[in-house]
Amino acid sequence: MELKNIFNNEEAVSPIVATLVLVVVAIAGAAAVGGIMDNLSNDVGSDTTGATDDIATANELLLRGSTSVQPVSELLADKYMRQHPNMKVTVMGTGSGDGVSSTGLDLCDIGAASRPVKDSELAVYPEIRSHQIGASxxxxxxxxxxxxxxxxxxxxxxxxxxxxxxxxxxxxxxxxxxxxxxxxxxxxxxxxxxxxxxxxxxxxxxxxxxxxxxxxxxxxxxxxxxxxxxxxxxxxxxxxxxxxxxxxxxxxxxxxxxxxxxxxxxxxxxxxxxxxxxxxxxxxxxxxxxxxxxxxxxxxxxxxxxxxxxxxxxxxxPLNYLTLGNPTPEQQDFIDFALASSGETQECFTEAGFWSMYTLNE
Structure with missing residues (x-):
């Protein structure tokens, strides 16, 4: 018999029994709500603590912005993921303007701009930091x-x-x-x-x-x-x-x-x-x-x-990567890879037809 039918039948249950049933229902409901909140807390925690996880266990970086920077970013991402199999790096070519705004709005992990960030953009997004990786x-x-x-x-x-x-x-x-x-x-x-x-x-x-x-x-x-x-x-x-x-x-x-x-x-x-x-x-x-x-x-x-x-x-x-504030360990590790003097990094810039900072500083 459904609970709602018990409460609708005055002869089927005494006031004491009805009270006991209400208590049981309340306890069960509270337990369910507690379980839901625990799960929600765990889900949120996994999202907010990701930035402090060890780089080897981090799982994704999103790069977004300049189509000029895109070719070298894609090559860098491919080689980087081979060295870090637990990391997924996604590169989107949307233009330098979008790279700046997406960084400022925290819509990507690393923005890309094939120009300096404008003073007018910094006025809107003062926490943006530029990291030059090369030139064109x-x-x-x-x-x-x-x-x-x-x-x-x-x-x-x-x-x-x-x-x-x-x-x-x-x-x-x-x-x-x-x-x-x-x-x-x-x-x-x-x-x-x-x-x-x-x-x-x-x-x-x-x-x-x-x-x-x-x-x-x-x-x-x-x-x-x-x-x-x-x-x-x-x-x-x-x-x-x-x-x-x-x-x-x-x-x-x-x-x-x-x-x-x-x-x-x-x-x-x-x-x-x-x-x-x-x-x-x-x-x-x-x-x-x-x-x-x-x-x-x-x-x-x-x-x-x-x-x-x-x-x-x-x-x-210049060819710039952008971050919102100082880079996280994951962001910094990828930027450092783009600045490295290693043969793998240099191959990426050569294939894309750009100059790396290592080449420019030789």
Whole structure:
């Protein structure tokens, strides 16, 4: 007979028995609630004490942010997990801006940004700490072959005009009648684009906020004409077509017979190895049209990091990991692995086309 039926039948039970039944039910209920609370406490405890567990027993790190940093992070994660089989490292490429905000909001263990954290971001997330793991350079690439070579933009004004004067379809035309190796601003989008010595190109930019695009924007806005002083002017003013991530821009340029865009040097190397793109010079450096030019171009970009090349130093930038406050032991161990001088770590940076801090400090 169900309990609710006992209490509804006055003849079936005396007041004393009813009272005893209520006492038993109350005790049982209290015990059940206590068990639930103990289980809940144990579950919460396992989540909150994970950060203080020994690294060998920790189980997961989530890295989120820059698509530029993503390739080397994935390679590092793979090698790190082989050395730490109890650890799972997940890498997500979502852009530098997201890497900063995800770190500040504690949505990831380690953020990634291919640029310094902005003062405006630090004002919102003052506890963010930056850990530089390497560096990169941004290259202008194209699928344009002019007499066996690429285009050379003589100065910042030429690149600025290329992005500022695209039409609604992301197109621009370049007059190469004088010299394809010396493209000036005056030779971009002059005339109607129908001349025999005119190349009609499709210009590509990033479709999402990124450190790569911000590097180019800042370079053009700082050193370009007074018409473009907005550090985000590529996003705000250009009609260039958007593509997601470095990989997306590279693929778009490779697939477009007259495509042109910007990617990190590591992705430009990939395009050179595929014989699908050339690297266009700025200030005559570092023009690269084949794999034979990669070594010299790499040296030129490294010189640019120190301001010792004609290639603009402003087109280089750091690769950073981010943590919310000081790193936990698990976070620090992974960051230390990225900074190590070991062959395994160096292979990751070499394969991704970046420079490690060990290489830069040699």
């Amino acid at each position: 350079a941004v290259a202008i690439i194209s699928n344009v072959d002019v007499n066996g070579t690429g285009l050379n933009f003589t100065d910042v004004y030429a690149v600025e005009k290329l992005y500022n004067s695209t039409d609604e379809d992301g197109k621009a035309h370049i007059d190469i009648s004088s010299d394809a190796l010396n493209i000036t601003a005056a030779e971009i989008n002059e005339g109607d684009g129908t001349g025999a010595n005119t190349i009609n190109v499709t210009v590509y930019q990033r479709s999402e906020p990124s450190g790569t695009e911000e590097t180019v924007s800042k370079y053009l806005s700082k050193y370009g004409s007074t018409e473009s002083k907005d550090a985000e002017f590529i996003n705000d003013e250009s009609n260039a077509k958007g593509a997601k991530g470095n990989a997306g821009v590279l693929a778009a340029v490779e697939d477009d017979a007259n495509g042109i865009g910007f990617v990190d040097w590591g992705f430009a190397q990939q395009g050179l190895n595929d014989e699908a793109v050339v690297v266009n010079g700025i200030n005559c450096q570092p023009l690269a049209t084949s794999t034979a030019d990669i070594s010299d171009a790499d040296d030129e970009f490294k010189l640019a990091l120190e301001g010792e090349s004609d290639y603009p130093q402003a087109m280089t930038r």
